[in-house]
Amino acid sequence: MGRRSVLLSLLGSILTACGAPKAEEGDGVVNEELLAAAARGDAGAVRDALRRGADVEARDDRRRTALLLAAAADHVEVAEVLVEAGADPDAQDADRATPWLVTGVTGSVAMLRALLPAGPDLTVRNRYGGVSLIPACERGHVDYIREVLKTGIDVNHVNDLGWTGLLEAVILGDGGPPYQEIVRLLVAAGADVDLADRDGVTPLSHALAKGQTEVAALLRAAGAR
Template sequence: MRAGCLCAALLGFMLMTTPAAAEPALIDAAAAGRADEVIRLAAAGAPLEAQDSQGRSALLLAVAGNHVATAKALLDAGASPNTQAANRDTPWLLAGALGRAEIIAAMLPRKPDLTIRNRYGGNALIPACERGHVEAVKLLLTSGIDLDHVNDLGWTCLLEIVILGDGGPRHQQVAKLVLDAGANPSLADRDGVSPLAHARQRGQRAVAALIEQAGGG
């Protein structure tokens, strides 16, 4: 009787410490930003690309929570910046959209897949520009990302800066960054309306001036 109980207890302990059992523990630790626990679980063999019910990996959850140390620990352990969730986010795409500059910097040496698109058909640069994430945009521009990629709305990063931005200092900065990097200043939307025309319609004089200086018409 005692032997049977001991065997059952031992089996239960073994199951609790297997990589499969460590999957939810790793995801929970990453979501909460418990970097030391993440390091321990990864070293014990927890599957780094395990996903929760929404397809979110531990690294994606670390990005969402802006848990920089945790994200770096996962990347150092070999976690992929390309694992796509059910909503089509990847850690790389989400880091761009949320302006997680420190995490983007840590991802760059891992050569993220720049061809993966978000649910709007965009790359990491477009939402970073739209939201005026200046430091994130600076880093994204070093990755070889497509400056003139057109998303499912028919908009480039420059068009999103103008159409969805406020024309303020941050959007002026990101507009200058992408234009200086070589973004096409005249690439129009599906209705043939150029970035310059949109900027003028919205009274974004500073942004319009930047587009004009870059040769946009």
């Protein structure tokens, strides 16, 4: 093995040992450098790797792109660099996550705004069949929901469990002030307050069963039955 090959092999071993994402076999060290830089939030190193020919859509062994790694860690500047370089906000990993879908999990408004210029597909679904709005409703990400509703995302999308964002907010929320505000936002955006789950149980019925008095009052005020 030549000296250059030995050095490249050593660098790959160091990146792996440090927990850096390892590119798929054959993608090259520069791609591994791109992935590692994106994961740690080093925008300068990301730019350098791209200048040296890294594939902006290179993937690690879990099928994660640099943009997905940046989105998951909320490295906004890195995401902006990658978006400018043409990174795909809809590239799915082995678990069907995408950079755009991850924003609904993290609730990062800054990352949402960084990805919008890339034209994300608002209908792309995660492994549970949900759009980015739904995990945000589950986790109580009020600011994110307020922002993502401006995009025209389907407020009544039903995931594979048979739940809308409204149902997720009621069933998985605690009925506290953040979830009350989410209900207000969803109702104002046109959420169907009577759209029931697979068992025919409505958001209002769930709220009453969980003792969410304030949420139930909001739903009744919106005409829920």
